[in-house]
Each structure stands twice: as structure tokens, then as C-alpha cells.
Amino acid sequence: MSFTIYQIIHRPPFGNGKRYVGLTKRTVQDRLNAHFNESTREKPRGISPFSLGYAIRDHLLSFPTDPLESAFVIETLQVYTTLEAMRDGESHWIDTLQTMAPAGFNIMRGGSSVGGPSNSKPCEIFLDGKLQTFSSFTDAAKAAAKGEGIIDPIEIKKFVANAKAKMHGTKGKPETRYSLAEALGIEPRDDGRWTQVSRAAKAAGRLVDTERSRNQRQKLREQRLATGVTTGQLPCPYNPTLQVAQTTVFEALGISPSTGRYRLAQIAERLDSMTPQEIHDHLRKPQDRSKPIKVELPGGQCICLGINALAKAYERPGHKVSAIKARLRKLGDAPGNDDLLIAIGLAAKPAKNRSVLSVQPISRKKHCSDWTISKGTVTKTYINQKAFIEACHQVLLLNPDLMHLLGNAPTDTHKAHRSLQGRISSATRAGKTAQELAEGFGIVDDLLAA
Structure with missing residues (x-):
């Protein structure tokens, strides 16, 4: 097994x-995509404003029309073959590139991010x-709990226990372990995007494709059970007065068991009222299951083909029959012509912005819904937290005694805003x-006068 150390800029x-x-x-590309996905999930607590996930969310809110790939690029730094070397390597690169917050986005030192006893x-x-x-770890968890505003000793104890359980994960399943920063809720959780099928396959020691096939067969069995025709007997083709097993009838009629069961399910409700000849005729007769799909081509020509014929007609590199059929099935019963052209590969899919569950606005509205300050009869309202931060920054820059509130680089707008x-x-x-914040900073009069 190999481990790749990477950097995101x-x-x-x-x-x-x-x-x-x-x-x-x-x-590394899969990992970058995972960072994007992890940072758009809704979290029970806000992630650290100094983390990479916070920067990704901020970009999505500030530049909703620009793709994330234009702002964040990933590069491979080194590949390791052992866990011990990887731990040392992560610490080395964090120190070498000086990526610890606030200079970078790393929230904790390398070497323990894989979770577990370290x-x-x-x-x-x-x-x-x-x-x-x-x-x-316990001291770190208590500090994180207090940072989240938890002051009740019992609630702090629950927070620590919950974080510790996440760190340990499930026995025999190392992929369920959280890193320290993930367990404390200051970095998004990387769960590898496992699906229920892949989890079941891993637990049973089977391939994912095998597990998927087993599920499909089980689904078909359940469907056949619901029709009531999976068991029982049918009239014999050679002697209608004799009842024989279904498989015997299917063999005698020259059809496969799966085809026979499908055709039998169509007449399950009226099976008792049909004569043996009517049953056998229905089982012999091929059923037309194709639904003609009408497509108007870019040149104005119209075609009308079944899903299989349409997929085969437009098969080419990058557009396999199975992929085209899957896309067509997803369109439902009344698809639009543009959607059909996209499905068969004759039109490009329109650009779509990456969807995001915006945690920041939800969190801010939850904790502070009104950014209004006042004194006497004078009142000023800011539309959001960002506007309030910008106003505070301008006022604090003019007061040397309060400039320490802007961090180590008060004149650097980006860094000062992050600190505030x-x-x-x-x-x-x-x-x-907002009123209490302005009074705490001692800038109420200056804000109202600005």
C-alpha cells in the first residue's frame, strides 16, 4: 500500500x-474532489475559519459562477510505502512549506492525521x-468544546466521549476512524464516500460488482414473490389435464425460465380464469417491451426508435450502449428533446455550478440575525456579517490602541478580515x-459616525 503526500494551493x-x-x-484528483464534496456538506458545528474547508465554502459563496478548480490546485509532493514513513513525511512537508494556520490551512501538526493511537x-x-x-487528546477536546460555547461539565464530558468514539472508530474497520481535527469538528470528515453496497461488499469479502449482482437477483426474487407466480404448477403443454412444474413448462415451450417468469407475471392476476391454451399462447408469444423514443436531430431530421436501437445507433468511443441506455432511462416518461440529445451524445451537457449546502449563512443567522448598532436615536444596520467586519476594520485601523484586534497584519485586508x-x-x-461586539471593541461612536 502506498501513501501520497500532496499540497493544495x-x-x-x-x-x-x-x-x-x-x-x-x-x-490526488480524487482527493481534491473529496475535499470539495466534504466542504459542501452541512455540519452540526461550524468548521474552523482558518481551515481549507472554510476557504472552499468562502469561494463558493463569493464566486458562485467560478469553478472550484480555478481557485484550488493540487500537486503531489512525495509517495511513501509505509505508515511510519508517511507520518514523518507529513510533518516534514508541513514544516518545510510552513502550512500551519494562520500561514497555511493545516489545523494540526502532521503525523497523527491518520487517526488512532498516535x-x-x-x-x-x-x-x-x-x-x-x-x-x-482529552485536554484538546475540552478546549474545543469550550470554543463551541459548551460550558456545562456534563455536556463537555459528552463532547469528549463522542470525539473519542469517533477517533477509535469501529473495531476491524480502520476507514471509520476520524482524525483528531475531524473528531473535534474543526475539519470536514473524509469518509471516502463509501456507498452502502461497497460497505456490504467489504464486510462480506466480495467484489462490489458481485454484491451489486446479488442485490439485483434478490430484488427480482422479491418482485416475483409479490406476483405470486414464483411457485406452483402450470398445465402441461402435452397434457393440459396434468399440472407440472413451471420450469418444465418453460422448457417444453422453448423459452428461458427468466423470460417465462416475466411473461407469467403479466397474467398472474387472471391466471385462474384462463384456459391452458391461452396460458401457453401467452408464454410463447414474444412481448414487445420497447417504447419508441422520438428525437429531433440538430439538422431537423426526426427519428423514432426503441431504447436499445437508439443506443446502438449512436454508440461510439466515449458513449457506450450501456451508458446511453442508462442516461435515457433516467429521463423518465416524457423527456425533452434537448435532454434526449444530451443522453445520446449529440449535445453538450450545460455547465452546472457545484451545488453547496451553505453552512456559513445558516450558522450566522442562527447565532446573530440582526447586525444593528445604535446609540440614543442614531441607528445603523449592516446587511450581513461581512459588511459589519469591513466597517469594523476601517474604524480599528484609525485607532492604534485597538489595532491589535486585527491580528498580526492589520494592514493586510485579507488577513485582518480573517482575524476579525x-x-x-x-x-x-x-x-x-452586534451591539455587544461593537461596545466590547469600544467603537460604537466611530461606527455610527462613519
């Missing part, structure tokens, strides 16, 4: 060149806007309003 003009170092057993050692995590060192965003998001999760 948030490249200009969308980003400022920050990097993320990670590891994977898949191809996380019982002292660990460093970028939490609450700074790199913190904890003597144990971390402070404001944490405060609103704790229940503070």
Missing part, C-alpha cells in the same frame, strides 16, 4: 497562495485563532449581538 487572484498539506491512498500523544492544534499545545471573522463568529456562537 489557494492560488491568486481568488486566494493569497496559502497551502494545505495532506495525505491520501487515492489519486493522537494520544501531546498534540498541537490551531484553535481559537492561535496554535495551542495540549498534553493529551474568527473573533466575531466565536462571540456570536456564544450569544453576543
